[in-house]
Amino acid sequence: MRHFTAADLGQLEKVYRLNLINAITGFKPANLLGTADAAGRTNLAIISSVVHLGSNPALLGLIMRPPSVERHSYDNLRATGCYTLNHVHEGIIKAAHYTSANFPREVSEFDACGFTPAYHDDFSAPYVQESRLQIGLELLQELPIEANGTVMVIGRVQHLYLPETPGVLRSDGSLDLAAAGTVALSGLDTYYEARPVARYGYARPNQELEELDM
Helix, strand or coil, X not given: CCCCCHHHHHHCCHHHHHHHHHHCCCXXXXXXXXXXXXXXXXXXXXXXXXXXEEECCEEEEEEECCCCCCCHHHHHHHHHCEEEEEECEHHHHHHHHHCCCCCCCCCCHHHHHCCCEECCCCCCCCEECCCCCEEEEEEEEEEECCCCCCEEEEEEEEEEECCCCCCXXXXXXXXXXXXXXXXXXXXXXXXXECCCCCXXXXXCCCCCHHHHEC
């Protein structure tokens, strides 16, 4: 196997290292982070760092890059206390990726990238109308990560909108994301279709492997 030590990684060319380390976690979720400032000016950014933190209450975390320079999404969600996450599907990949461009604050990525802001149930942060799975979150907590200056943003799910597509929401509450067309992201720029390979039941000690089948 190819081996890199911590010292090796530190000596790599910057972009090479950035690409490598962004890929080693495996496939990641592709979401559009929707925010608006206190004046209602919208912002949209693609992110791949969303993680499940708990189900009761329903908490999601995401990592924001160091706020040492202007960060429009981070500034907006801190100012208003709310934001949205919107799944990327195969029909909007290119436009979603374009939101990663460094647009000036006065330019909304919704406009520049061809997305439609949508507002539901008196929630002040914009959803992406073109997304098939939309989540509205309330900012609960920020955890600074001292090692590199990033911030983990923790939000509580206030609203969840799922597609009516048959089979997406299973009878046990799980989701078939392939049926929704949700895509995965590797590294910074490569998108993948999702397809189920296997599904197993709840694992308990001392089971035979065959007993894990659904």
